[in-house]
Amino acid sequence: MDPDRSGTTVSAKQRRELLKAVVRENVYIKAGKRPPLPWERRRWRRWLVIGVVVPAIAAGSLLLIPAAASRGTAEVTSVVTRPIAARRTVKAPAPGETNALAAAPRLLGEPRPLNRAVFPVGVRRIVLDPGHGGKDIGSRTPDGALEKDITLDIALRLRDLLRKQEGIEVLLTREKDEQVVLRERARFANDRKADLFVSIHLNWLVPATNRGVETFFLGPTEDPFLVQLTSRENRESGYSLADVRRLLDGIYLDLRQQESQQLASAIQRSLYRSLKEETPALRDRGVKSAPFLVLVTTEMPAILAEVSCLSNENEAALLATAEYRQGIAEALRAGIDAYTAKLAQPVVTTARTATGSPT
Amino acid sequence: MSKKDDILFVGIDLGTSQSSITASNGQRHVVKSLVGWPLDMVSRKVLKKDVLIGQEALDNRPMLDLHRPLERGLIKEGSEKDLAAVRELLQNLLSLVGVNGKRESGQRVRAVVGVPAEAMRINKQQLRNTLTGMVDGLMVVSEPFAVAYGKDALLHTLIIDMGAGTTDFCVMMGRYPTDDDQRTLPNAGDSVDEQLSKLVRERYPDAQLSMHMVREWKEGNSFVGKPKSRVTVEAPIKGKPTELDITAELRTACESLLGPIAETMVDLVARVEPEYQQRVRQNVMLAGCCSLIGGLPEALQESLNEFGGGRVSRVADPVFAGSDGGLSIANDAADSDWEKLAT
Numbered sequence: 148m149d150p151d152r153s154g155t156t157v158s159a160k161q162r163r164e165l166l167k168a169v170v171r172e173n174v175y176i177k178a179g180k181r182p183p184l185p186w187e188r189r190r191w192r193r194w195l196v197i198g199v200v201v202p203a204i205a206a207g208s209l210l211l212i213p214a215a216a217s218r219g220t221a222e223v224t225s226v227v228t229r230p231i232a233a234r235r236t237v238k239a240p241a242p243g244e245t246n247a248l249a250a251a252p253r254l255l256g257e258p259r260p261l262n263r264a265v266f267p268v269g270v271r272r273i274v275l276d277p278g279h280g281g282k283d284i285g286s287r288t289p290d291g292a293l294e295k296d297i298t299l300d301i302a303l304r305l306r307d308l309l310r311k312q313e314g315i316e317v318l319l320t321r322e323k324d325e326q327v328v329l330r331e332r333a334r335f336a337n338d339r340k341a342d343l344f345v346s347i348h349l350n351w352l353v354p355a356t357n358r359g360v361e362t363f364f365l366g367p368t369e370d371p372f373l374v375q376l377t378s379r380e381n382r383e384s385g386y387s388l389a390d391v392r393r394l395l396d397g398i399y400l401d402l403r404q405q406e407s408q409q410l411a412s413a414i415q416r417s418l419y420r421s422l423k424e425e426t427p428a429l430r431d432r433g434v435k436s437a438p439f440l441v442l443v444t445t446e447m448p449a450i451l452a453e454v455s456c457l458s459n460e461n462e463a464a465l466l467a468t469a470e471y472r473q474g475i476a477e478a479l480r481a482g483i484d485a486y487t488a489k490l491a492q493p494v495v496t497t498a499r500t501a502t503g504s505p506t
Numbered sequence: 507m508s509k510k511d512d513i514l515f516v517g518i519d520l521g522t523s524q525s526s527i528t529a530s531n532g533q534r535h536v537v538k539s540l541v542g543w544p545l546d547m548v549s550r551k552v553l554k555k556d557v558l559i560g561q562e563a564l565d566n567r568p569m570l571d572l573h574r575p576l577e578r579g580l581i582k583e584g585s586e587k588d589l590a591a592v593r594e595l596l597q598n599l600l601s602l603v604g605v606n607g608k609r610e611s612g613q614r615v616r617a618v619v620g621v622p623a624e625a626m627r628i629n630k631q632q633l634r635n636t637l638t639g640m641v642d643g644l645m646v647v648s649e650p651f652a653v654a655y656g657k658d659a660l661l662h663t664l665i666i667d668m669g670a671g672t673t674d675f676c677v678m679m680g681r682y683p684t685d686d687d688q689r690t691l692p693n694a695g696d697s698v699d700e701q702l703s704k705l706v707r708e709r710y711p712d713a714q715l716s717m718h719m720v721r722e723w724k725e726g727n728s729f730v731g732k733p734k735s736r737v738t739v740e741a742p743i744k745g746k747p748t749e750l751d752i753t754a755e756l757r758t759a760c761e762s763l764l765g766p767i768a769e770t771m772v773d774l775v776a777r778v779e780p781e782y783q784q785r786v787r788q789n790v791m792l793a794g795c796c797s798l799i800g801g802l803p804e805a806l807q808e809s810l811n812e813f814g815g816g817r818v819s820r821v822a823d824p825v826f827a828g829s830d831g832g833l834s835i836a837n838d839a840a841d842s843d844w845e846k847l848a849t
Contacts, residue, residue, distance in 0.1 A: 287571070
């Protein structure tokens with residue numbers, strides 16, 4: 148018998164309402180969607196934010212461009228470099244429609260150059276995350292090879308390779324055999340404002356004849372750039388920063404996923420191509436999205452690479468050699484290079500004019 | 507016979523240290539959340555099983571690749587092995603209440619599974635994916651909400667569900683709790699084990715301990731406040747069984763929970779509308795295996811004194827409070843709702 152309590156029961160109707168809320172939330176989970184927050188159900192607010200606040204944010208960011216140009220740093224080209232998240236979230240107004248974008252016709256009349264000095268998009272800081280560690284050994288072969296040791300070795304090799312490149316700072320979530328919880332790993336990368344997060348793991352597949360490499364991605368839910376931007380632009384909007392951030396979360400998640408997916412693709416391609424030469428039986432298990440917690444809470448393009456398969460006897464034997472581990476590190480480096488090189492390439496966009504027609 | 511009679515409803519509390527299940531056929535069980543596979547052919551021959559679960563796995567751990575697949579109440583990130591372990595654990599729980607693995611008889615099963623209060627959507631989806639094929643319908647709910655629902659304590663109540671991996675808080679104000687109404691702390695049974703292990707090693711540096719031994723010592727003797735008697739345990743020192751007095755260490759380790767829990771409790775109550783704060787303070791309920799620490803309700807109640815006083819009590823049957831609550835939700839949900847949540 149539970150101890151006496153005072154006034155803790157609700158009416159049958161309220162109980163039914165509570166159950167409805169549970170079911171509603173689960174329907175969203177089943178569909179892979181985020182349940183709306185209570186205040187989000189007020190649609191007019193949602194449209195107000197999407198229709199007015201977001202364009203205002205975008206206009207604010209665009210206004211920075213001529214300001215920089217006027218300082219004599221930009222030359223006109225017909226390209227825009229990527230990625231500027233806020234811009235891609237903004238749909239230009241339809242003809243005749245007025246909103247904050249219209250306040251900046253000078254910017255929207257023709258394709259404008261984006262000075263990379265104003266929006267540097269290069270990768271400068273990479274956090275490598277050797278999976279497991281300490282009492283969390285990961286997988287273990289019958290011979291006693293531990294996943295935690297191999298991932299650390301590969302990460303250290305990769306760090307040395309990346310550090311040879313000028314201007315790249317490489318940090319590790321752990322540099323020795325210690326347990327670091329996932330939250331701390333993500334926090335480490337977030338606190339240091341890393342540009343990329345690469346988590347290194349080894350697969351364990353059943354049956355043991357299976358082998359291959361695969362790379363996972365998942366878009367996180369927050370971004371420092373947008374947080375700062377909304378903070379600046381929304382001060383007088385009546386919404387808290389958290390409100391706007393949550394509202395944009397769904398849109399933004401897609402963008403981050405896109406970046407993470409591109410990084411994952413580059414790494415997967417490189418891993419498979421490089422290692423296939425050494426091990427022709429290797430399978431390309433592909434690029435996949437998966438709910439790895441460490442990828443959810445990181446605030447930058449983040450991937451988790453299963454760089455080999457410890458459950459496979461042949462791969463386990465290869466992993467015991469320094470040459471193979473070095474080969475994996477080099478393949479990962481090449482994948483990161485491919486991604487950053489693509490990132491640095493200017494991309495032609497079809498910017499819209501103030502009247503909404505593509506140029 | 508009503509349509510619902512053809513269906514088995516189950517509530518599951520998937521815990522880091524132990525998991526419980528309560529079924530509509532009257533059965534309920536609790537097992538340690540441990541899964542082990544024989545290390546080699548010899549082990550397999552000795553054990554005569556492909557996989558061992560719970561206490562059996564713990565007892566035979568030298569011969570097993572032992573996994574504790576849940577971390578802070580969630581499926582561990584990483585290897586296929588941990589996912590396989592969760593599947594084995596869930597399958598085992600379901601088999602304990604009579605669910606046939608292949609469900610050849612056409613038996614339908616609908617499950618409500620509790621997760622930590624602050625579990626992310628992605629974790630819930632992962633759980634959903636894991637249970638696909640094992641049950642016909644699935645709802646994932648916050649663990650303290652399940653406790654509140656099962657205890658019919660949905661108004662002006664603060665539920666504190668203390669497990670091994672997390673301590674979950676949820677203020678019930680007659681509405682479905684939002685993120686702001688809930689908290690999850692990592693200070694729970696496992697953190698007590700770690701603290702106790704550290705303290706005992708400091709005092710008896712030559713003693714040979716394992717985390718399983720430390721956990722058993724805690725489970726049998728934990729307390730806060732003044733000890734009722736000395737707590738002595740046995741551990742080998744240089745191979746010789748030796749009696750160790752761990753009274754002070756156990757008390758210190760258990761009391762390490764008090765500060766964070768009391769602080770979170772007060773913080774959550776302070777967020778309630780002012781006119782209801784007093785009522786919530788009078789209805790603080792502890793559940794979960796870690797709430798069995800002796801003297802805990804009294805110590806937490808004392809911490810409320812400087813905030814106007816209150817009453818903290820332990821629910822009846824705290825180990826099954828989550829799974830019982832899950833079953834209540836499963837039973838109450840309409841058929842049409844379950845159809846929306848088919849796996």
